[in-house]
Amino acid sequence: MNIFRIIEDIEKVDPEVYNRIDSRRSVFKSFGSMGKKAALAAIPVALGAVFNKAYGQSAGTVVEVLNFALKLEYLERNFYAGGLAANGLIPAGAARTAIETIQMHEAQHVDILIATIQSLNGTPISEPTFDFGKNFADWNTNYQTFLTLAQAFEDTGVRAYKGQAGNLMSNDTVLQAALQIHSVEARHAAHIRRMRDNKGWIEGAAENSNVPAGAAPVYAGEDNVSQGGINDVKTVGAGYSAAIATGAFDEPLTKEQVAQIVSLFE
Amino acid sequence: MKKTQNELPEKDGALKSSLVTPMQRRVFLRYAGASAAAATLLFTTTSCDDDDDNGPMDPMAVDLGSGDTGILNYAYALEQLEAAFYTEVVTRSLSLFSQTEQQIMQDLKGHEGIHRDFLKAALGSAAIPDLEVNFSSINFNDKNSVLTTARTFEDLGVAAYNGAGKLLEDAGFLTLAGKIVSVEARHAAVIRDLISNGTFSDTADANGLDPAMMPADVLNAASAFITTKINANNLPK
Numbered sequence: 001m002n003i004f005r006i007i008e009d010i011e012k013v014d015p016e017v018y019n020r021i022d023s024r025r026s027v028f029k030s031f032g033s034m035g036k037k038a039a040l041a042a043i044p045v046a047l048g049a050v051f052n053k054a055y056g057q058s059a060g061t062v063v064e065v066l067n068f069a070l071k072l073e074y075l076e077r078n079f080y081a082g083g084l085a086a087n088g089l090i091p092a093g094a095a096r097t098a099i100e101t102i103q104m105h106e107a108q109h110v111d112i113l114i115a116t117i118q119s120l121n122g123t124p125i126s127e128p129t130f131d132f133g134k135n136f137a138d139w140n141t142n143y144q145t146f147l148t149l150a151q152a153f154e155d156t157g158v159r160a161y162k163g164q165a166g167n168l169m170s171n172d173t174v175l176q177a178a179l180q181i182h183s184v185e186a187r188h189a190a191h192i193r194r195m196r197d198n199k200g201w202i203e204g205a206a207e208n209s210n211v212p213a214g215a216a217p218v219y220a221g222e223d224n225v226s227q228g229g230i231n232d233v234k235t236v237g238a239g240y241s242a243a244i245a246t247g248a249f250d251e252p253l254t255k256e257q258v259a260q261i262v263s264l265f266e
Numbered sequence: 267m268k269k270t271q272n273e274l275p276e277k278d279g280a281l282k283s284s285l286v287t288p289m290q291r292r293v294f295l296r297y298a299g300a301s302a303a304a305a306t307l308l309f310t311t312t313s314c315d316d317d318d319d320n321g322p323m324d325p326m327a328v329d330l331g332s333g334d335t336g337i338l339n340y341a342y343a344l345e346q347l348e349a350a351f352y353t354e355v356v357t358r359s360l361s362l363f364s365q366t367e368q369q370i371m372q373d374l375k376g377h378e379g380i381h382r383d384f385l386k387a388a389l390g391s392a393a394i395p396d397l398e399v400n401f402s403s404i405n406f407n408d409k410n411s412v413l414t415t416a417r418t419f420e421d422l423g424v425a426a427y428n429g430a431g432k433l434l435e436d437a438g439f440l441t442l443a444g445k446i447v448s449v450e451a452r453h454a455a456v457i458r459d460l461i462s463n464g465t466f467s468d469t470a471d472a473n474g475l476d477p478a479m480m481p482a483d484v485l486n487a488a489s490a491f492i493t494t495k496i497n498a499n500n501l502p503k
Contacts (some may be wrong), residue, residue, distance in 0.1 A: 097464050105467060108474030162444040165439035179428045180475035182444065186451035187467040187476075191459060200456040201373065201449055228388045228442050237383030244376035250448040252441060 023207065060169050063122030065164045068255060069178065072160055074128055075107035075262060076153050081131065083150075086140035095195065102188045109181055116174060130265045135214070147196050148211060153219045154189035155260050156253065157208070158182060160219075163252035176215075186250070201247040208243075217261055219253045231244040280406040288449070319378055325497035328394045334439050336501040337430050339394045341443065342385040344426055348378040350399045350421050355416070358406040367460060374416070386425055413461050421455035421469055421477070422487055423447075428478035433502040436453055439450050 083089055089139035090096045114124045132139045134151070139145050161182035168175040190200030198210050206219035225245045227233040234245040253261075330339040352375035361366050386393045405411035428446035434440045455466035469476050479487075481498050489496075 028347055072366060081291065098466075101464070101467060102353040105474040108470075108472070112473045112475070143321055158448050162441065162448065165431065165440050165444050169432075169437060169440065175432050176428065176478050179444070179447070180478055182283065183424045183428055183447055183451035183476040184467055184470050184474055186448035187455035187469075189456035190452035191466040194456065199373070200370075201365070201377070201454045210367060228438070230384065230387060233384055236380060236387045240376060240380045240383075243333045244373070244380055247373060248377035248380045248449055249445040250452075251445065 027177075057121070058170075059120050061167055062174055063120050064118055065167045065178075066113055066117045066120075066122070066174070067125045068164065068258075069161065069181070070110065070117070070125055071128055071262065072153075072157055072258070073106055073109040073113060074142065075130055075238055076157060076266065077103065077110050078130055079132055079153060080106060081138055081151065083146050089140055089143055089146060091143070098191055098195065100156075102150075102192075105184055105188065109184075112177070112181075120171075120174075128266065132265055134266075135264050144196075146194060148215070151189065151196060151198070151209070152211060152215050152261075154192050156218050156258060157185040158189055158250055159253035160255075160258045161185065162250060163254055163258070199247070203243040203247040204239045204249065217257065220257065221253075222246060224249070224251050271493075275430070285458065288409065291437045295364070324497070328397070328495040329497045330394060330501055330502040331392060333502065334434055334436050335389065335392050336387060337433050337443075337481075338389055338439065339392070340395060340430065340485075341427070341446070341499060342382065342389060343397060343496060344380040344423055344484070345378055345385055346397050347399060347488060348423060349375070349382040351401065351404075351415065351419060351491075352378050353414055354401060354404075354406055358414050359409070362407070362409040362412065370456060370460070377449060377453070395494075397496075400491055400493045403490065410461075413457060416457045417454065417461060418487075420450055420457055422484060423450040424454055424469075425477040425479040426481070426484040428476060428479050429484070433481075435502075 061137045081098055084096070084099060084103060090099050136145055136149060139149055160176055163177065165178060165182075168178055193200050193209070196210060199208070202209060202219065202222045204219075205218040205221070205223040206213075209215075210217055211218065223242075223246050225233050225242065227249055229234065233249070234240050234242060242250075328343075330336045330343065354369060355371050356375045360371060404415050410423070413452060424447060427443050427450065431440055431443055431447075434443065458465040458468065467476075471477075480503075481501050485496055485498055
C-alpha cells in the first residue's frame with residue numbers, strides 16, 4: 001500500500017485533502033523516523049486516526065450539537081410549562097391535554113439529551129433563562145399568541161434537528177436518537193398547526209403558515225423546490241403543484257438561523 | 267470492501283452531477299473511514315467481503331441493492347406502497363370524508379406521489395421496478411379501515427426512516443431522508459388525530475422518542491401489502 005497514492009486518490013474527490021491533514025503533518029514525519037517495517041505496520045492505525053481527525057466528527061462536535069438541541073428543548077419545555085401555569089390561558093379539554101402531552105415530551109427530551117451528553121463525557125449547558133415576553137408581551141395572556149409561538153417553536157425544532165443530522169453521523173446511536181426526537185417534534189408541529197386551522201405541513205414559506213411577518217425566518221427557504229440535484233422537483237413524474245412539492249419536503253435550518261430565532265426570546 | 271454492484275448510475279439525465287458526487291464521496295469514505303478500512307486496503311487485494319451471502323433467495327425477488335443506493339431503493343419501495351394506497355383512497359374513498367379530510371387525503375396522495383417519483387428519478391437506472399401491491403385486506407368503503415391503514419403506513423414510514431438514517435453513508439442523502447421523514451411524521455400525526463384527536467404523538471416512548479425500525483422488520487410488516495418479493499439482504503446492516 002502506498003499511503004500517498006491513497007491521498008492522491010482522495011484528492012481527486014476532495015481537493016482540500018492536504019489542507020485538512022496539514023496540521024497533522026507530524027504524523028507523516030513520525031513515519032519517517034520509524035524503521036520502514038514499523039512505519040508500515042503503524043499505517044492502518046495511524047491512517048485511521050489521521051482521517052478521523054481530518055474528516056470525522058469528534059465526540060466534541062457531537063456534544064456541541066447535543067447542547068445546541070438541549071437549548072431548544074429547554075426553550076420549548078419552559079415555554080409550555082409557562083403556558084400551562086398561566087391561569088385561564090389554555091382551554092381545558094383537548095387543547096390543554098395536547099399541550100400537556102407536548103410539554104411532557106419536551107421535558108423528556110431535555111432529560112435524555114443531558115444524559116446522552118454526560119455519557120459522552122460532555123458537560124450539558126446549564127438551564128438558560130428565556131424571556132418569552134421580550135417581543136411578544138401577551139405570550140401568556142393571549143391564547144392565539146401562545147399557539148402561534150408554539151407552532152413557530154415546533155417547526156423551528158424540526159428544522160434545527162434536520163440541519164444537524166449530518167453532524168452526528170460519527171455516532172449511530174446519537175444520530176438515531178436525534179432522528180427519533182426529530183419526528184416527535186414534527187408530530188407536535190402538525191398538531192399545533194391544526195389547532196390553528198393550518199395544514200399540518202408547510203406549503204411554501206411563511207405566507208401559508210399564518211404567522212406575523214416577524215416569524216418569517218422560521219419558514220425561510222421552505223419554498224425550496226430543488227431536491228437532491230433535481231432543479232425543480234415539481235417536474236418529476238406527471239408533475240406536481242408548488243404546494244405539494246414544498247409540503248412534501250421539510251427544509252433544514254443552520255445553527256446560525258436557529259440562533260437568530262432563539263435570540264428573540266433571550 | 268463492499269461490493270460496488272448496483273451503484274448509482276453515472277449517467278442519467280439531470281441527476282448525473284448530484285448522484286455521481288455522492289458516489290465518489292462514498293468510495294472516498296471507504297478510504298477515510300477508520301483504521302479497519304485502512305487495514306483492509308493494506309491486506310486485501312482480490313477478495314471482497316460479500317454482503318449477500320445470506321442463503322438462497324427467490325430469483326424473481328427484487329433486489330434493493332447495497333450501500334446508499336439500497337437504502338434509497340428501500341425508501342422508494344415504501345413510498346411506492348404509500349402512493350399506491352392514497353391513489354386508491356382518492357379514487358374510491360373520498361366520499362367517506364369531510365371536505366377538510368378530503369383535502370388531507372389529496373395532499374397525502376400528492377406528497378407520497380412526489381416522494382415516489384422523486385426517488386425514482388434520483389435513483390435513475392438503479393431504481394427497482396414498480397412493485398405490485400395487495401390491498402385486499404383494506405375496505406376502501408370503510409372510513410375506519412382506510413384511516414387505520416393510513417396510520418399503519420405513516421407510522422411505519424417514520425420508524426423506517428428513523429432506523430435507516432444511520433445506514434446512510436452520504437450526508438446529503440441523510441438530509442434528504444430527513445426532509446421526507448418529518449413530513450411522514452406530520453402525516454402520521456394528522457391521521458392519528460383524525461382517528462382520535464390528541465393521539466398525534468402517542469408513538470413516543472418514555473424518553474419522548476419515536477420508534478426506529480430496521481429494514482428487515484419494516485419490510486416484514488409491509489409484506490402483507492406488497493405482492494412482489496423483495497430481497498433486502500444486501501442492504502447495509
